[in-house]
Every structure is written in C-alpha cells, then in structure tokens.
Amino acid sequence: MAIAVYPGSFDPIHNGHIDVIERAARIFDRVIVALANNDAKTPCFSFEERRLMVEKALKNFANVETDILSGLLIDYAHKRGAGVIVRGLRAVSDFEYEFQMALMNRRLGGDIETFFLVPSEDHTFISSRLVKEVARLGGDVDSFVPPHVKRELIKKLL
Numbered sequence: 126m127a128i129a130v131y132p133g134s135f136d137p138i139h140n141g142h143i144d145v146i147e148r149a150a151r152i153f154d155r156v157i158v159a160l161a162n163n164d165a166k167t168p169c170f171s172f173e174e175r176r177l178m179v180e181k182a183l184k185n186f187a188n189v190e191t192d193i194l195s196g197l198l199i200d201y202a203h204k205r206g207a208g209v210i211v212r213g214l215r216a217v218s219d220f221e222y223e224f225q226m227a228l229m230n231r232r233l234g235g236d237i238e239t240f241f242l243v244p245s246e247d248h249t250f251i252s253s254r255l256v257k258e259v260a261r262l263g264g265d266v267d268s269f270v271p272p273h274v275k276r277e278l279i280k281k282l283l
Contacts, residue, residue: 126154126155127152127153127154127155127208127209128153128154128155128156128157128205128206128207128208128209129149129152129153129155129156129157129207129208129209129210129211129240130156130157130159130194130198130201130202130205130207130209130210130211131145131146131149131156131157131158131159131210131211131212132159132160132161132194132198132201132210133158133159133160133161134160134161134162134163134166134168134175134253135158135160135175135178135179135253136166136168136169136170136175136253136257137169137170137175137178137253137256137257137270137274137277137278138175138178138179138182138253138270138271138274139248139251139252139253139256139269139270139274140247140248140251140268140269140270140271141213141215141244141248141249141251141252142213143182143183143271144244144245144248145211145213145242145244146158146183146186146189147186148242148244149211149240149242150186150188150189152240153188153209153211154188155188155189155190156186156188156189156190156211157189157190157191157192157205157207158179158183158189158190158191158192159191159192159193159194159198159201160172160175160176160179160191160192160193160194161193161194161195161198162195169257169281169282170277170281172193174277174281176191176193178273178274178277179191181271181273182271182273182274192205197233198210198230199230199233199234199237200234202234202237203234203237207237208236208237208238209237209238209239209240210227210230210237210238210239210240211239211240211242212226212227212239212240212241212242213241213242213243213244214241214242214243215243215244215248215249215250215251215252216249216250223239223241226239227239227241251269256269256270256278257278257282260275260278260279260282260283261282261283263283266278
C-alpha cells in the first residue's frame with residue numbers, strides 16, 4: 126500500500142491545497158494530511174480551528190485522513206509507514222525552498238521520496254497568506270476557499 130504524507134500549516138486550507146490533495150489521492154492508496162505548526166509563521170487560526178477546517182474540507186475523500194505532525198517530518202513519515210512526502214509547487218519561487226527541504230529529508234531518511242505536484246493553473250497563484258490578505262481587505266475569496274473556510278475567515282478577520 127502506497128502511503129503519502131502531505132504536511133502543511135494550512136492557515137487556512139485553500140483550493141490549491143485541496144487540488145494537490147485530490148491529485149495525490151488519485152495516485153496513492155492513502156494520503157495523510159499532516160497539520161504542523163511552523164515556527165517561522167504566526168498563524169491566524171488556532172491549531173484546533175485549522176484542524177476542523179481541514180477535516181471538513183476533506184470529508185468526501187475516502188482515502189485521505191488528517192493527523193497532527195510534531196517533530197521531524199521524516200520521523201513522522203516513518204512512524205506512519207509512508208514512503209512518500211507530497212509537496213505542492215505553485216511557482217518557480219517555491220522550488221528552491223522545496224528542493225532544499227527534499228534534499229534534507231533524503232539525507233535524514235533516504236527511503237522516503239518527495240513527490241512534487243503542481244496544482245491546476247486556476248490555483249497556482251493562491252497562498253494562505255494572500256487569501257488572508259484579500260479577506261482582511263474585504264475582497265471576495267469565494268473562488269479561493271471552500272464556503273466554510275470563507276465564513277471562518279470573515280469571523281476572524283472582519
């Protein structure tokens with residue numbers, strides 16, 4: 126059984142994330158969406174709020190589960206029996222960081238591969254940071270996030 130881990134802070138989950146998850150779910154037997162706290166970021170939503178939004182967004186994917194990631198990603202992947210780490214690439218600017226992370230993960234655990242997926246072109250420009258900025262300024266985020274995430278953004282930011 127091919128198991129993949131898709132890690133992220135998902136603050137909030139957006140349609141680009143969901144697109145990558147949907148693609149991964151077609152390729153792998155099981156996809157674990159692992160919510161992590163990124164010390165380099167100050168989240169808008171609490172960990173519990175993010176977890177609930179992610180679970181609701183992914184409820185219709187039979188082979189996708191949500192979990193909590195703490196510690197090294199490579200250790201987590203080993204613990205869950207995953208052979209693949211999935212990462213989304215939106216633009217060339219993502220590649221340098223993701224490439225560096227993939228090489229570090231290979232050094233730490235050479236038996237786990239990193240698999241890069243590109244979202245559909247409708248979602249390549251979407252980032253959680255931009256979604257929050259548009260929502261904070263009163264812009265329309267309907268095409269960027271599921272309806273329940275939009276409601277949470279409005280409650281949180283307006």
